[in-house]
Each structure stands twice: as C-alpha cells, then as structure tokens.
Amino acid sequence: MTSPTRKHTALPKAQILIEALPWLTRHHGRTVVIKFGGNAMVDEDLKAAFAQDVVFLRHAGLKPVVVHGGGPQISAALDRHGLVSEFKAGLRVTTPEAMDVVRMVLAGQVQRELVGLLNQHGPLAVGLTGEDAHTITATKHRPRIDGETVDIGRVGEITSIDTGAIEALLADGRIPVVSSIARSQDDGHVYNVNADTAAAALAAALGAETLMVLTDVEGLYEDWPRSDEVISRLTATQLEKLLPDLSSGMVPKMEGCLHAVRNGVNTARVIDGRVQHSILLEIFTDEGIGTMVVPDGQGEQ
Numbered sequence: 001m002t003s004p005t006r007k008h009t010a011l012p013k014a015q016i017l018i019e020a021l022p023w024l025t026r027h028h029g030r031t032v033v034i035k036f037g038g039n040a041m042v043d044e045d046l047k048a049a050f051a052q053d054v055v056f057l058r059h060a061g062l063k064p065v066v067v068h069g070g071g072p073q074i075s076a077a078l079d080r081h082g083l084v085s086e087f088k089a090g091l092r093v094t095t096p097e098a099m100d101v102v103r104m105v106l107a108g109q110v111q112r113e114l115v116g117l118l119n120q121h122g123p124l125a126v127g128l129t130g131e132d133a134h135t136i137t138a139t140k141h142r143p144r145i146d147g148e149t150v151d152i153g154r155v156g157e158i159t160s161i162d163t164g165a166i167e168a169l170l171a172d173g174r175i176p177v178v179s180s181i182a183r184s185q186d187d188g189h190v191y192n193v194n195a196d197t198a199a200a201a202l203a204a205a206l207g208a209e210t211l212m213v214l215t216d217v218e219g220l221y222e223d224w225p226r227s228d229e230v231i232s233r234l235t236a237t238q239l240e241k242l243l244p245d246l247s248s249g250m251v252p253k254m255e256g257c258l259h260a261v262r263n264g265v266n267t268a269r270v271i272d273g274r275v276q277h278s279i280l281l282e283i284f285t286d287e288g289i290g291t292m293v294v295p296d297g298q299g300e301q
C-alpha cells in the first residue's frame, strides 16, 4: 500500500508534469530544428544532457531535427594537420585540403558522437550530411568585403534544399542529425557551409515551428562586448536593423534567424547551450531564456 507521505512527496512532480501540458499540446507533431554549435559542446555532461533533451522532445511528440556545428573542433584538426584557420566575413577560408579535414571532422567525428549519444536512448538517430539525397545543394559563395568580391575557397552558398530524406526519417520516428556540408551544383565536389546558415535553411524548407540555436553565450547581447544585457525578444524588422552592427559568430546566427522567421518559421531562438537542459526550459516553460526572434506583427517591444 502507498503511504500518505509517499503520495505527498510525489505531488510536486505531478504538478511539474501537468504544467507542461499546454506546451505539449501546442508543439505536438511540430518540427523543431535545433542547431548545436561547436562552442556549446564544451563537456561530456552537457552533450549527454543535450541528447536527453532531444530524445525527450521526440518522446513528447515533437519532431526534432539536429544540425550540428564544430568550428573549434575543425580548427583543432586543421592545426594538427599543419593547416592555418582563417576567417573572412565570419566564414572559414576553405582550401581543398581544408575541405577534406572539415568533412572528416563534421561527418566522421562530431556527427558520429552526437548520433552515438542519442542512440544510447534507443534506435533513434540517423546521421547524414547535406550531400545525402541532395538535402543541401550549394554553389560557390563569393562574399563582398569592403566592396570587393573575395575568394574564400570551397565555401558554399545554399541554392536549394531537398527535405525528402529528412521527412522520411521523421515519418519513421527517427531523429535526423545533419552535418553542414553541401553537394555542389556545379562541379561534383562538396562545399563547407556555416552550420547556422544550414540550420536556418532547413528550418524554413521543413516548415519548422521553431529554430533553436544553442551557442556559448546567453543570447544576443545588446551592446556586445561592452555589456551583457541580453535582448529577450525582437521582431524581424528590428533584427534587420541590427544586422549591420553585429560581428563574428553572431552574423550567420542572426541572419539565419531572420531568414527562418521571414520564411514561415514561427520563432527563432538563440539560447545558451552551456546551461544544462536549456532546450527543455525553452520549449516547456514560460521562462524564455535567451533571445527570441518573431515575425513582424507579433508584438513589438
């Protein structure tokens, strides 16, 4: 027989579960694209908590799709190969030799590790790169810096997304884990694509409800690096005005968030991947840690 004390101590747990009901109802069957940045993969406990959260979402009836980065891991591997890491316009200058290392690290190391962690919870995760089944196709990206077009090697600009393979995996109850490498539409080789950009393009093409970008800061800082005041919510137009003032890693992230909410995604969020279970806090509570970007007309600040 259950003792009265035991019943009493279990009650708060039931309350916590029932508080999640409105969120469970709202998100049921919806696709959530989660970008896990290389800078947020700081320790084993965090990676394991990330995997638990993603599996939790899947069992709660959502359809999570993981897109992963690996910038610091690529830089370390290039260093071991005696190759230098140089960034222009926030993107890695990628020689053909560096491209081999990028592909090896993203598809052969980071993606395998995440797939392994997710699959500790059952036969759920399947890894792929943008090369598979034409998921991501790109052409050579030629950014303009100070009015000049620059050559940054094998960096791709996404030209099309084919969601077929990802949708088939989702329909089969799997968790796709995507590395940000694209097939080339021009020359039979592959391109290195920034993982934030890839995640945003996939979120838009999949008609995802949410794009969630996990990184190593609390969100978008209003006046970085002078202050750590986080902007908690902003509309697409408000973000568009801020874009020219942003620097380094935040540029592709916020451009990606803008692309997503301008192309049918309901919310795009930048959240602190260093906080354990930040995904659950964001999806199932009102606490809204980090920065949320919403389409225009959904409440100015």
Ligand SMILES: Nc1ncnc2c1ncn2[C@@H]1O[C@H](COP(=O)(O)OP(=O)(O)O)[C@@H](O)[C@H]1O
Residues within 6 Å of the ligand: 036, 037, 038, 039, 040, 069, 070, 071, 196, 214, 215, 216, 217, 219, 220, 221, 222, 223, 224, 246, 247, 248, 249, 250
């Ligand atoms: N306005 C800003 N707010 C927050 N971080 C910023 C801002 N501008 C630049 N950053 C930098 O962007 C970094 C996150 O991008 P990045 O290093 O590419 O991470 P990830 O590996 O998660 O993609 C932060 O650690 C910070 O140094």
Ligand SMILES: CC(=O)N[C@@H](CCC(=O)OP(=O)(O)O)C(=O)O
Residues within 6 Å of the ligand: 036, 037, 038, 039, 068, 069, 070, 071, 072, 074, 090, 091, 092, 102, 155, 156, 180, 192, 193, 194, 195, 196
């Ligand atoms: C073109 C380009 O810059 N590609 C990135 C791909 C990985 C990435 O974006 O990783 P994070 O999300 O951890 O930064 C790179 O080579 O670092």
